Each structure stands twice: as C-alpha cells, then as structure tokens.
Amino acid sequence: MIESALIEIKRGVSEIIDEERVVTLLKNYFEKGQTYYVKAGFDPTAPDLHLGHTVLLQKMAMFQKYGAIVQFIIGDFTGMIGDPTGKNETRKKLDKEQVLANAKSYEEQVFKVLDRSKTEILFNSSWIEALGASGMLELTTTFNVARMLEREDFDKRYKSGAPISISEFLYPLLQGYDSVAKKSDIEMGGTDQKFNLLMGRHLQRAYNIGKEQAVIMMPLLEGLDGVNKMSKSLGNYIGVTDEPNEMFGKMLSISDDLMWRYYELLSALSIDKIDALKQKVKDGIIHPKRVKENLAHEIVARYHSEEAAVQAKEEFDKVHSKNQLPSDMETYECHAPIWIAQALVDCGLEPSTSQARRDIKQNALSVNQVKVNDVQMQLEQGEYILQVGKRKFVKLKAT
Incomplete structure (x- = not known):
C-alpha cells in the first residue's frame, strides 16, 4: 500500500x-x-x-x-x-x-x-x-x-x-x-x-x-507558448476560471509535444495509459488532435462540468472545423468612422493599437470572415464581425 x-x-x-x-x-x-x-x-x-x-x-x-x-x-x-x-x-x-x-x-x-x-x-x-x-x-x-x-x-x-x-x-x-x-x-x-x-x-x-x-x-508548467512558464503577466496561461469555450480552445492551441507534458502534470490518467496513447499516436492509430481534444475535455469537465465540456467541443468544431461563427459573441458599439486598430482595442481584442497593427500585418485579422491586412482601414457605419486569430470574436455596431 x-x-x-x-x-x-x-x-x-x-x-x-x-x-x-x-x-x-x-x-x-x-x-x-x-x-x-x-x-x-x-x-x-x-x-x-x-x-x-x-x-x-x-x-x-x-x-x-x-x-x-x-x-x-x-x-x-x-x-x-x-x-x-x-x-x-x-x-x-x-x-x-x-x-x-x-x-x-x-x-x-x-x-x-x-x-x-x-x-x-x-x-x-x-x-x-x-x-x-x-x-x-x-x-x-x-x-x-x-x-x-x-x-x-x-x-x-x-x-x-x-x-x-x-x-x-x-x-x-x-x-x-x-x-x-x-x-x-x-x-x-x-x-x-x-x-x-x-x-x-x-x-x-x-x-x-x-x-x-x-x-x-x-516542475514549472510551460505556458501556451511552450517556452516560458505559465504566467498571467505573459498572457500564456489557462485560468481555472476561464469560460469553457475559451479553456477548450486554449488547450487545443498547444503543440503536440507540449500536449504530453500537460498530460503528465494535469491529467488524472495513469502513466501507463498515457504511454499507451503515445504509442498509438506514434503508430498512427490515433490522431494527435483527438488525444488533445480528450485532454481538453477532461480539463473543462474538471473545472466546469461534463455538459460544459461537451458543449465546448461542439462550439470549437462549429467555429474551426465548419468555419461558422460562434453562437455567443460580445457586442460593442462605437461612433463611425473608427480606425480598425482602435476598434480592436476598444472591443478588448487587442491590448494596444501597436499590437493590433502587428497582428493585422501578420494576417491575423478577419472582418466579416474576410482576411484584412490594411492597417489604415476605417470602419464606416454598419455592423461588423471582428476576429483576431482563431478564437477571439466580437460583434461591433458602428453608428
């Protein structure tokens, strides 16, 4: 014993x-x-x-x-x-x-x-x-x-x-x-x-x-970047109070190599079962994404509920696999015209206009599901779906 x-x-x-x-x-x-x-x-x-x-x-x-x-x-x-x-x-x-x-x-x-x-x-x-x-x-x-x-x-x-x-x-x-x-x-x-x-x-x-x-x-758990230790100040963290959809999406964003580190330090699965999963991935029997989804499900269920974990996967598949919009987006209002970088900051999608400019140049911005790389873009009156990266969406009403 x-x-x-x-x-x-x-x-x-x-x-x-x-x-x-x-x-x-x-x-x-x-x-x-x-x-x-x-x-x-x-x-x-x-x-x-x-x-x-x-x-x-x-x-x-x-x-x-x-x-x-x-x-x-x-x-x-x-x-x-x-x-x-x-x-x-x-x-x-x-x-x-x-x-x-x-x-x-x-x-x-x-x-x-x-x-x-x-x-x-x-x-x-x-x-x-x-x-x-x-x-x-x-x-x-x-x-x-x-x-x-x-x-x-x-x-x-x-x-x-x-x-x-x-x-x-x-x-x-x-x-x-x-x-x-x-x-x-x-x-x-x-x-x-x-x-x-x-x-x-x-x-x-x-x-x-x-x-x-x-x-x-x-050991110190590496953050989402796979390099630095997980830290709120570095923005590479998954918070235990993160919403289920956000938590699930962040878990799916980690690299395949880092996934095994998370399994060892966070999962309730035994080492033998984790080793068996590794072998199945190595032999091509199971895709790494499926293994990562199982870990994301386990973590969301632990800090929220089984039902929340199931719904988070459905939402993730809807947005990423089927290229649909999230069913629940925050809505913001602003006065038109507004500079796109400022709009991203005001909607909480970016911490600063300089970071917004960098992300736009790196092709991370979509407006109404169309990629945009014009850092000088002005939004006139209308409704817009703003997306930065794969997981951050808002609805903006410019009046």
Missing part, C-alpha cells in the same frame, strides 16, 4: 528532499491512522489561479487521499513584499486592499481541486504580525547575509549592481517561518522555490520545534 502510494506521489515530481520522512508519514497513516501536514504558500499577486498553480494543488489533493491535512497558506503579509524569486529587479509592492481581494478569489478557487474537509486556509499575517519587532530581529539572526547572497538571483543582482532591498532578504525568512509557526511535515513548491523551501527546514531546526519538514518540488 505504501509503495503504490509513493509511486503515485512521485509522479511528475522534480525532486524530493528527505524521502525517508515522507515514507514514515505514509507508514504512520496506514498503520496508525495518524494525519500529517502538507504546506504550500501562495502569494495573492493576481486575482486568479491558472493551470500552472494546479500542478501543485493536484499533488496536494493526492496527499489528502493518504492522510494529509493541507495547509493552504495565503501570503497576505509576504505578498506585500513580493517574492524576489527569479526577479532581476525589486518587485513592486502591492497594497493591502489588492492583496486581500486577490486572496479572497484564491480562497474561492482552490476547492475546485482540494478536499475542503481536509484543508486549512491560513493567512500568514496572523502569525507574522504577532512576531513583533523583537521576534523579527530574532528571525534575522538565524541566517547570515553571505549565505543569502548564495541564492542565484540575489548573487546575479549583487554582481551586476542591481539594487536588492532588505525586505527581499526577509522574504525567504518569512516563508520559512510559516513552517515553524504551523509545524509543517512537508512543504511543496516549484523548482524555482528551492532556496525558500529549504529555509523552512533550516528554521525548524533553528527554532527546535521537534521536526524537520520534507520538501517536494514540482
């Missing part, structure tokens, strides 16, 4: 530090019914979770099957500092109102994945603010500056002369202190979080709490 649980837990994992402790926790659960605590922290720097976040959440949900109580820590305090991981400049501070609003949305979204009855939603301000000035000073004595500068991103910035604020040095200490305050048994995070995750082990020793957490690191 322990061996099969461990195989399932290790699927897709990049690294485990202190696997022996993980085995002991599982053994105590199966033999004695003892629960244990698995912690992960999320800084609410954006209002919505995306599929990149769910790689971690799904692994935590798996632990819940094997006796874990998940400590879902919302970094409402640390979020106002900003995690310096991977940053080449000091991160912009978020105000408390923004952090709390984002935190609320996280709290509503995590139970799309986690078992509510086995999850503690915690805000780290509740114990960090209780530290006070003396407690904070004591915390800073547990680690020295030379070791802090061993961290790769700090080292690069220091050598290049880029500024590093003292608050950024505090961030890994505060994240590590979460493990002290909550006496976590396992902490999980992305591979880019290794320094911060190990800090939790270090501080649990320094504060002599009687345990030392294991660390499990998950």
Whole structure:
C-alpha cells in the first residue's frame, strides 16, 4: 500500500528532499491512522489561479487521499513584499486592499481541486504580525547575509549592481517561518522555490520545534507558448476560471509535444495509459488532435462540468472545423468612422493599437470572415464581425 502510494506521489515530481520522512508519514497513516501536514504558500499577486498553480494543488489533493491535512497558506503579509524569486529587479509592492481581494478569489478557487474537509486556509499575517519587532530581529539572526547572497538571483543582482532591498532578504525568512509557526511535515513548491523551501527546514531546526519538514518540488508548467512558464503577466496561461469555450480552445492551441507534458502534470490518467496513447499516436492509430481534444475535455469537465465540456467541443468544431461563427459573441458599439486598430482595442481584442497593427500585418485579422491586412482601414457605419486569430470574436455596431 505504501509503495503504490509513493509511486503515485512521485509522479511528475522534480525532486524530493528527505524521502525517508515522507515514507514514515505514509507508514504512520496506514498503520496508525495518524494525519500529517502538507504546506504550500501562495502569494495573492493576481486575482486568479491558472493551470500552472494546479500542478501543485493536484499533488496536494493526492496527499489528502493518504492522510494529509493541507495547509493552504495565503501570503497576505509576504505578498506585500513580493517574492524576489527569479526577479532581476525589486518587485513592486502591492497594497493591502489588492492583496486581500486577490486572496479572497484564491480562497474561492482552490476547492475546485482540494478536499475542503481536509484543508486549512491560513493567512500568514496572523502569525507574522504577532512576531513583533523583537521576534523579527530574532528571525534575522538565524541566517547570515553571505549565505543569502548564495541564492542565484540575489548573487546575479549583487554582481551586476542591481539594487536588492532588505525586505527581499526577509522574504525567504518569512516563508520559512510559516513552517515553524504551523509545524509543517512537508512543504511543496516549484523548482524555482528551492532556496525558500529549504529555509523552512533550516528554521525548524533553528527554532527546535521537534521536526524537520520534507520538501517536494514540482516542475514549472510551460505556458501556451511552450517556452516560458505559465504566467498571467505573459498572457500564456489557462485560468481555472476561464469560460469553457475559451479553456477548450486554449488547450487545443498547444503543440503536440507540449500536449504530453500537460498530460503528465494535469491529467488524472495513469502513466501507463498515457504511454499507451503515445504509442498509438506514434503508430498512427490515433490522431494527435483527438488525444488533445480528450485532454481538453477532461480539463473543462474538471473545472466546469461534463455538459460544459461537451458543449465546448461542439462550439470549437462549429467555429474551426465548419468555419461558422460562434453562437455567443460580445457586442460593442462605437461612433463611425473608427480606425480598425482602435476598434480592436476598444472591443478588448487587442491590448494596444501597436499590437493590433502587428497582428493585422501578420494576417491575423478577419472582418466579416474576410482576411484584412490594411492597417489604415476605417470602419464606416454598419455592423461588423471582428476576429483576431482563431478564437477571439466580437460583434461591433458602428453608428
């Protein structure tokens, strides 16, 4: 039983530090019914979770099957500092109102994945603010500056002369202190979080709490571009609150190679079944598009419903396979005449007129289902169907 649980837990994992402790926790659960605590922290720097976040959440949900109580820590305090991981400049501070609003949305979204009855939603301000000035000073004595500068991103910035604020040095200490305050048994995070995750082990020793957490690191899920990690700021994400049609369409847009990465990290299918699918694709028995559609169906059904997944596929086929217009499009109004690039921005199809110009030149724009590459086009009075790329449609009434 322990061996099969461990195989399932290790699927897709990049690294485990202190696997022996993980085995002991599982053994105590199966033999004695003892629960244990698995912690992960999320800084609410954006209002919505995306599929990149769910790689971690799904692994935590798996632990819940094997006796874990998940400590879902919302970094409402640390979020106002900003995690310096991977940053080449000091991160912009978020105000408390923004952090709390984002935190609320996280709290509503995590139970799309986690078992509510086995999850503690915690805000780290509740114990960090209780530290006070003396407690904070004591915390800073547990680690020295030379070791802090061993961290790769700090080292690069220091050598290049880029500024590093003292608050950024505090961030890994505060994240590590979460493990002290909550006496976590396992902490999980992305591979880019290794320094911060190990800090939790270090501080649990320094504060002599009687345990030392294991660390499990998950790979970072690549975004739709297949290059950069999934990120809202890069626009290469699939949000867990995306509408079913949008979610399905985004899933179908990933490359055939990236599809297998998504299967491994996001699908509930076993590795054996995924390997069997790979072989069928390789042998030409099944088309990659069909396999991708099955994954898109699974993801939409998970975050919406089975019915929504079926309807999303029907809509996708209608628009892309049969070259028909979507059955549901947002309608906008404007005063004519209007420059096409400005119209695209006003309708939310483009973030800026400069980006609109680039997309028009690259033949990504259709007006009334006819390709248009005239960046100076003016829309006179009338009704138009504007389309950018394969998935973005609006109806515009120019009066």
